[in-house]
Amino acid sequence: MSGVLVFAISGALSASDKNLDLFGAFFAAFITALGGGTIRDLVLGSTPVIWATNMDYFIVIGIAIVLTYFFKRHIMQWKKTLFIFDTIGIGVFTIIGLEKSLSLGFNPIVSMVMGVVTAVMGGVLRDTFVNDIPLIFRKEIYATACIIGAATYILLNKLELSDEYNLVLTTLLIIIIRTLAIRYKLSLPRIDRSAPE
Amino acid sequence: MSGVLVFAISGALSASDKNLDLFGAFFAAFITALGGGTIRDLVLGSTPVIWATNMDYFIVIGIAIVLTYFFKRHIMQWKKTLFIFDTIGIGVFTIIGLEKSLSLGFNPIVSMVMGVVTAVMGGVLRDTFVNDIPLIFRKEIYATACIIGAATYILLNKLELSDEYNLVLTTLLIIIIRTLAIRYKLSLPRIDRSAPE
Amino acid sequence: MSGVLVFAISGALSASDKNLDLFGAFFAAFITALGGGTIRDLVLGSTPVIWATNMDYFIVIGIAIVLTYFFKRHIMQWKKTLFIFDTIGIGVFTIIGLEKSLSLGFNPIVSMVMGVVTAVMGGVLRDTFVNDIPLIFRKEIYATACIIGAATYILLNKLELSDEYNLVLTTLLIIIIRTLAIRYKLSLPRIDRSAPE
Numbered sequence: 001m002s003g004v005l006v007f008a009i010s011g012a013l014s015a016s017d018k019n020l021d022l023f024g025a026f027f028a029a030f031i032t033a034l035g036g037g038t039i040r041d042l043v044l045g046s047t048p049v050i051w052a053t054n055m056d057y058f059i060v061i062g063i064a065i066v067l068t069y070f071f072k073r074h075i076m077q078w079k080k081t082l083f084i085f086d087t088i089g090i091g092v093f094t095i096i097g098l099e100k101s102l103s104l105g106f107n108p109i110v111s112m113v114m115g116v117v118t119a120v121m122g123g124v125l126r127d128t129f130v131n132d133i134p135l136i137f138r139k140e141i142y143a144t145a146c147i148i149g150a151a152t153y154i155l156l157n158k159l160e161l162s163d164e165y166n167l168v169l170t171t172l173l174i175i176i177i178r179t180l181a182i183r184y185k186l187s188l189p190r191i192d193r194s195a196p197e
Numbered sequence: 198m199s200g201v202l203v204f205a206i207s208g209a210l211s212a213s214d215k216n217l218d219l220f221g222a223f224f225a226a227f228i229t230a231l232g233g234g235t236i237r238d239l240v241l242g243s244t245p246v247i248w249a250t251n252m253d254y255f256i257v258i259g260i261a262i263v264l265t266y267f268f269k270r271h272i273m274q275w276k277k278t279l280f281i282f283d284t285i286g287i288g289v290f291t292i293i294g295l296e297k298s299l300s301l302g303f304n305p306i307v308s309m310v311m312g313v314v315t316a317v318m319g320g321v322l323r324d325t326f327v328n329d330i331p332l333i334f335r336k337e338i339y340a341t342a343c344i345i346g347a348a349t350y351i352l353l354n355k356l357e358l359s360d361e362y363n364l365v366l367t368t369l370l371i372i373i374i375r376t377l378a379i380r381y382k383l384s385l386p387r388i389d390r391s392a393p394e
Numbered sequence: 395m396s397g398v399l400v401f402a403i404s405g406a407l408s409a410s411d412k413n414l415d416l417f418g419a420f421f422a423a424f425i426t427a428l429g430g431g432t433i434r435d436l437v438l439g440s441t442p443v444i445w446a447t448n449m450d451y452f453i454v455i456g457i458a459i460v461l462t463y464f465f466k467r468h469i470m471q472w473k474k475t476l477f478i479f480d481t482i483g484i485g486v487f488t489i490i491g492l493e494k495s496l497s498l499g500f501n502p503i504v505s506m507v508m509g510v511v512t513a514v515m516g517g518v519l520r521d522t523f524v525n526d527i528p529l530i531f532r533k534e535i536y537a538t539a540c541i542i543g544a545a546t547y548i549l550l551n552k553l554e555l556s557d558e559y560n561l562v563l564t565t566l567l568i569i570i571i572r573t574l575a576i577r578y579k580l581s582l583p584r585i586d587r588s589a590p591e
Contacts, residue, residue: 023340027321038240043432045441047242052307110446124421128523129325143417220537224518235437244439249504326522 003089004057007033008064010086011126016072018130025068028126029061036121040097040114044104083182091174093119094146095167098153108157112150119146145181149174200286201254204230205261207283208323213269215327222265225323226258233318237294237311241301280379288371290316291343292364295350305354309347316343342378346371397483398451401427402458404480405520410466412524419462422520423455430515434491434508438498477576485568487513488540489561492547502551506544513540539575543568 011032015025034051041049051057097118101111120143153170157163208229212222231248238246248254294315298308317340350367354360405426409419428445435443445451491512495505514537547564551557 023344042239042436043441043443043446045443047240047244047441048303049240049242052240052303055304055306058306058310106442106446107449109449109452113452124523129321147417220541239436244437244441245500246437246439249437249500252501252503255503255507326518 003092004033004060005064006085006089007122008061009068012065012068014126025065029064032122032126035125036118039121040118087175087178090119090146091171094149094174095171098150108154115150116143116146145174145177200289201230201257202261203282203286204319205258206265209262209265211323222262226261229319229323232322233315236318237315284372284375287316287343288368291346291371292368295347305351312347313340313343342371342374397486398427398454399458400479400483401516402455403462406459406462408520419459423458426516426520429519430512433515434512481569481572484513484540485565488543488568489565492544502548509544510537510540539568539571
């Protein structure tokens with residue numbers, strides 16, 4: 001739920017950058033926080049999607065909007081704090097998405113993809129709706145941290161590590177990779193025009 | 198169905214603004230008219246979606262394309278007429294989406310959201326596909342009218358007003374709010390950069 | 395599968411044009427190749443979607459990325475070859491999507507639409523995510539070839555032609571229409587502002 005809150009705040013901030021109104025802000029917050037999980041549930045056929053039967057999500061998103069509206073200036077100063085929450089968010093979302101998919105009986109590769117989808121698709125949809133090229137397609141190690149974390153979970157799962165330890169370990173791994181990537185400005189190679197083969 | 202027709206015409210006009218070809222126009226008309234209901238059905242797990250089993254929708258959209266193609270100039274002059282139909286459209290779509298969701302057993306809050314989704318997501322998807330920031334995120338009371346109407350429906354429903362009266366009353370309410378909002382240029386506050394807290 | 399490969403390469407090339415990183419390229423390749431089929435499966439309620447239970451798709455997309463990364467220059471020179479594969483791709487995708495939809499018991503018109511959706515929505519989603527107006531809304535006979543091919547399949551099906559022959563014939567028809575359209579620069583009329591009625 002803290003992941004939902006932080007992702008929703010990130011959506012609301014993005015709405016604010018684009019000069020959207022309150023409804024636009026709610027939409028952006030919602031899609032950022034729950035878009036990834038929604039797509040995962042749709043694709044896996046696990047409908048109704050999770051937020052259609054649990055009203056807590058709406059409350060958390062409402063709180064995010066209120067917080068952003070009243071404390072916007074402070075939040076901008078808290079960028080570091082936000083980054084930490086966001087990083088925890090993607091770690092937790094990846095492993096939750098992965099575990100849900102495994103528990104529904106899907107194979108490890110698909111479950112890995114679903115973990116990453118849960119963590120990153122919200123941000124991709126947010127950027128698409130506010131008419132940007134999704135940030136994570138261009139910069140920084142972001143999805144990659146999720147992929148490595150998810151792959152490690154699968155591996156440790158095969159090695160019969162208990163799910164609880166595995167969850168904690170791989171979530172931490174994602175957080176660490178993401179933090180190091182930001183600190184040392186690591187990014188993925190591109191397939192760009194001017195690049196030699 | 199008249200809602201579908203008007204929404205489809207609005208999609209076709211948008212395609213025309215963007216200089217799309219006939220296929221693009223059909224796609225835009227389709228997504229504007231049926232995108233909201235499709236997302237509602239997907240999220241609620243009510244598949245196949247409604248238009249996959251009822252061919253009338255395709256016929257209505259075809260009619261919308263033909264009308265737009267042949268009477269474009271007149272339609273542009275009829276902007277006021279179009280506005281009226283569009284407003285009736287969102288009123289009807291909101292309450293239909295809400296009732297469908299309630300009848301599938303979902304809780305009132307989710308059903309309210311689904312009503313709004315039915316009414317507004319078509320326009321959001323249309324704007325996204327033709328590469329604009331969705332209009333309703335930025336201007337005017339639009340989704341808000343739907344939200345107020347949907348909330349009122351839920352309230353009157355709790356007070357045990359019959360569904361028929363409730364449908365008519367809340368649809369009218371949405372139409373009235375939307376009309377007043379346009380007349381007096383009301384809009385929602387924004388969470389923008391320069392705004393004081 | 396060769397359709398998946400070619401569509402994935404087209405997605406990866408598009409990612410390269412937009413200067414996306416490797417993750418962005420994988421996402422673009424995936425959505426281009428499997429986006430259409432995914433939407434078809436979701437709308438028809440045929441979930442989990444096809445790639446959630448068959449890992450071969452991931453392998454093919456991985457191959458497409460590797461090929462694009464290492465042989466980018468050559469691929470650009472092979473534009474003609476790519477065009478041929480892409481054209482075969484849309485032919486095969488249209489008829490596969492159509493047959494799947496018919497076999498699930500949907501009516502011919504909906505099945506036709508689903509064939510076209512399978513063939514073209516991948517490209518539409520790719521363009522939307524990388525922030526372009528989808529190419530096929532504006533130029534050339536593309537979806538139209540799919541529509542004519544799908545309609546012909548339905549017709550021949552009513553005339554009780556065997557499915558095998560029908561598949562081959564209509565796929566070829568799509569390929570021929572598309573090729574002629576490119577050769578003679580045919581395109582659909584537009585509903586544009588300046589156009590007389």
